[in-house]
Amino acid sequence: xxxxxxxxxxxxxxxxxxxxxxxxxxxxxxxxxxxxxxxxxxxxxxxxxxxxxxxxxxxxxxxxxxxxxxxxxxxxxxxxxxxxxxxxxxxxxxxxxxxxxxxxxxxxxxxxxxxxxxxxxxxxxxxxxxxxxxxxxxxxxxxxxxxxxxxxxxxxxxxxxxxxxxxxxxxxxxxxxxxxxxxxxxxxxxxxxxxxxxxxxxxxxxxxxxxxxxxxxxxxxxxxxxxxxxxxxxxxxxxxxxxxx
Amino acid sequence: xxxxxxxxxxxxxxxxxxxxxxxxxxxxxxxxxxxxxxxxxxxxxxxxxxxxxxxxxxxxxxxxxxxxxxxxxxxxxxxxxxxxxxxxxxxxxxxxxxxxxxxxxxxxxxxxxxxxxxxxxxxxxxxxxxxxxxxxxxxxxxxxxxxxxxxxxxxxxxxxxxxxxxxxxxxxxxxxxxxxxxxxxxxxxxxxxxxxxxxxxxxxxxxxxxxxxxxxxxxxxxxxxxxxxxxxxxxxxxxxxxxxx
Numbered sequence: 288x289x290x291x292x293x294x295x296x297x298x299x300x301x302x303x304x305x306x307x308x309x310x311x312x313x314x315x316x317x318x319x320x321x322x323x324x325x326x327x328x329x330x331x332x333x334x335x336x337x338x339x340x341x342x343x344x345x346x347x348x349x350x351x352x353x354x355x356x357x358x359x360x361x362x363x364x365x366x367x368x369x370x371x372x373x374x375x376x377x378x379x380x381x382x383x384x385x386x387x388x389x390x391x392x393x394x395x396x397x398x399x400x401x402x403x404x405x406x407x408x409x410x411x412x413x414x415x416x417x418x419x420x421x422x423x424x425x426x427x428x429x430x431x432x433x434x435x436x437x438x439x440x441x442x443x444x445x446x447x448x449x450x451x452x453x454x455x456x457x458x459x460x461x462x463x464x465x466x467x468x469x470x471x472x473x474x475x476x477x478x479x480x481x482x483x484x485x486x487x488x489x490x491x492x493x494x495x496x497x498x499x500x501x502x503x504x505x506x507x508x509x510x511x512x513x514x515x516x517x518x519x520x521x522x523x524x525x526x527x528x529x530x531x532x
Numbered sequence: 533x534x535x536x537x538x539x540x541x542x543x544x545x546x547x548x549x550x551x552x553x554x555x556x557x558x559x560x561x562x563x564x565x566x567x568x569x570x571x572x573x574x575x576x577x578x579x580x581x582x583x584x585x586x587x588x589x590x591x592x593x594x595x596x597x598x599x600x601x602x603x604x605x606x607x608x609x610x611x612x613x614x615x616x617x618x619x620x621x622x623x624x625x626x627x628x629x630x631x632x633x634x635x636x637x638x639x640x641x642x643x644x645x646x647x648x649x650x651x652x653x654x655x656x657x658x659x660x661x662x663x664x665x666x667x668x669x670x671x672x673x674x675x676x677x678x679x680x681x682x683x684x685x686x687x688x689x690x691x692x693x694x695x696x697x698x699x700x701x702x703x704x705x706x707x708x709x710x711x712x713x714x715x716x717x718x719x720x721x722x723x724x725x726x727x728x729x730x731x732x733x734x735x736x737x738x739x740x741x742x743x744x745x746x747x748x749x750x751x752x753x754x755x756x757x758x759x760x761x762x763x764x765x766x767x768x769x770x771x772x773x774x775x776x777x
Contacts, residue, residue, distance in 0.1 A: 322756075404759055404762065407755050408762060409753075411749075411752070411753050411758055412753060413751075413752030413753035437756070441753065441755075471773055506656045507656070507772075508658035508659070508660075509683065509686040510683050512681070513653065514761075517649065517653060520763075521765050524749060524769065
């Protein structure tokens with residue numbers, strides 16, 4: 288049985304300020320929670336319905352059994368799904384590793400579903416480091432967490448003044464632009480940064496001077512643009528594919 | 533001033549049955565409505581706020597001025613945006629054209645955002661025909677319409693028993709699978725069908741026998757899968773790119 292204060296506290300974790308103050312995040316549903324348990328995230332508390340708890344082969348620590356009504360109160364999902372996990376945020380190292388790495392840099396990605404999907408794509412292509420501009424949506428926003436489908440435990444994310452950060456590194460910087468080089472003709476990369484811009488406005492003008500290799504996905508039809516996550520997926524599949532089997 | 537009945541009617545268009553009975557669909561917001569007007573969709577009625585109407589360089593037919601309160605009542609968006617368009621559905625020809633065409637076939641795509649994004653990707657790559665299984669989300673669902681960003685006017689869509697349809701055509705059939713040929717090594721195509729499966733379950737077992745060319749996006753990291761729209765974008769960028777400049 289959850290106390291009123293517990294319910295209030297869990298609900299308050301939909302706010303970035305509260306999440307960051309306590310350095311925690313929330314993940315929901317059996318599949319995602321299972322992935323995060325396997326990835327050995329640092330569990331603060333698990334709130335599971337009886338059925339979910341009974342299905343666990345290895346009992347987890349800090350599990351509280353809750354009723355469906357309690358789940359509905361604490362869940363941030365439209366369709367609450369058996370279990371809510373509160374886990375510690377994984378704070379990344381001070382600075383991303385630049386050498387021999389492909390890094391994604393996101394300039395003002397606003398939509399949580401887009402950020403989550405981009406992290407999942409990065410994870411698919413073996414990219415382990417993402418640098419976000421300070422105005423990107425929060426990495427631990429619950430919609431981001433849910434749409435990473437578990438990749439959140441495998442990708443490290445920094446929030447930085449992108450201008451300053453790009454000014455301080457010395458690797459090739461690729462950028463998804465509408466008037467760049469045909470991405471099909473760009474050589475595969477082993478080291479570098481790929482900048483993806485805001486969903487509506489693209490890459491900001493103060494970031495453009497850092498882009499040494501503008502790349503474009505050629506189009507053959509009428510659509511004005513591609514979604515930021517789709518563009519990320521397509522460009523990575525051409526730029527970093529030599530790393531794949 | 534809208535009558536109660538008008539408001540009720542527009543609201544009822546969130547239901548597929550009502551949309552299909554009247555062969556209409558709803559699109560919202562200045563950008564999308566502008567695209568559809570340029571594409572010369574068959575306008576039934578436009579409900580616009582004063583400000584939107586005054587901004588139009590070419591006055592449209594059948595425009596009703598509405599207040600913000602009225603817009604909030606008839607809009608299906610979380611953030612209503614100046615204008616709501618009701619237009620006639622564009623009914624496609626009896627059968628898709630198979631010869632010298634690349635066609636997308638969708639097997640049980642459920643999420644309206646995914647279908648909309650897939651249509652936008654198809655449009656980007658110059659694919660003008662999409663065949664959906666009967667259980668795919670409705671093409672004219674308002675979330676589909678909104679997320680196509682206007683591509684809905686340039687891509688024709690059929691709902692068919694996919695099994696029967698595939699049994700009756702004689703072109704190469706590609707399918708996005710986890711154990712297919714590396715998509716980076718597949719030759720570009722000028723004619724054929726690409727089958728994309730359901731978000732969670734992939735391509736159904738009764739469709740698999742029709743797939744003559746299973747293709748896979750090689751992975752190099754931990755993510756278990758890619759979103760269906762992302763996979764569509766990546767595969768098309770490798771399969772049909774020779775059509776692009």
